[in-house]
Amino acid sequence: MNTTQPKPLPTYDHRPGTGPTLVFLHYWGGSARTWDLVVDRLPGRDVLTVDFRGWGRSKGLPGPYTLGQLADDTLSVLAEAGVTDHVLVGHSMGGKVAQLVAATRPAGLRGIVLVGSGAAKPSAQVTPEFQEALSHAYDSDDSVAGARDHILTATRLPSSIKARVAVDSRAGADAARTEWPLHGIAEDITRRTGMVSVPALVVAGENDQVEPAEVLRANLLPYLSQAEFTVIPTTGHLIPLEAPADLVDAITAFAPAA
Secondary structure: OOOOOOOOOOOEEEEOOEEEEEEEEOOOOOOHHHHHHHHOOOOOEEEEEEOOOOOHHHOOOOOOOOHHHHHHHHHHHHHHHOOOOEEEEEEOHHHHHHHHHHHOOOOOEEEEEEEOOOOOOOOOOOOHHHHHHHOOOOOOHHHHHHHHHHHHOOOOOOHHHHHHHHHHHHHOOHHHHHHHHHOHHHOOOHHHHOOOOOOEEEEEEOOOOOOOHHHHHHHOHHHOOOEEEEEEOOOOOOHHHHOHHHHHHHHHHHOOOO
């Protein structure tokens, strides 16, 4: 008899509406509410947002917090929510998770939108020294503020959004906060990304220091068989917070409501 208990699922929000469902996967340090400014601009649309294991309302869930586990969680959430006809929208770490999910070719997946996504092939800047430094980016309120204001963004965020970023960045479980910089960011998933069979839209921020447009062109686009590429002017890495209206325009043009 198999007595293994299934892992509890991450917390998610599903707002019914017109499909295909847009499934939003957040960045390292974010949460489901990272997408609020985007979702608010999609009235009537069927949307699902997830707090990844170890983040936001899912902070208390046990590990592992690997990319593979986050991808498995996403598939389980889709099944529980009864989502079939859908498009994955992944930001940064969430974009890398979206590639892994899409590589399984789940039924009903129409496409993927990769926003400032983690590249399939790690860039040359991802050295052990870089990873160690990155793993401490969210160690304190001051380090979070420095990362937010000088690395993650290229535009000024409203004070309420800046505060939300600070809270979410510090709220992750310790092991979840170190998993991405020490392991996930350096994981080569080119073989898996090459298995993605649906159309993809890659969205880059013009002034993104984390996943620059040139890195996405070199280390992500070549591994997607059906990819469009667009650059949003002036924005940095936090595209869902810096340029939500532009991002909504790009998403809805790629995946219009039925």
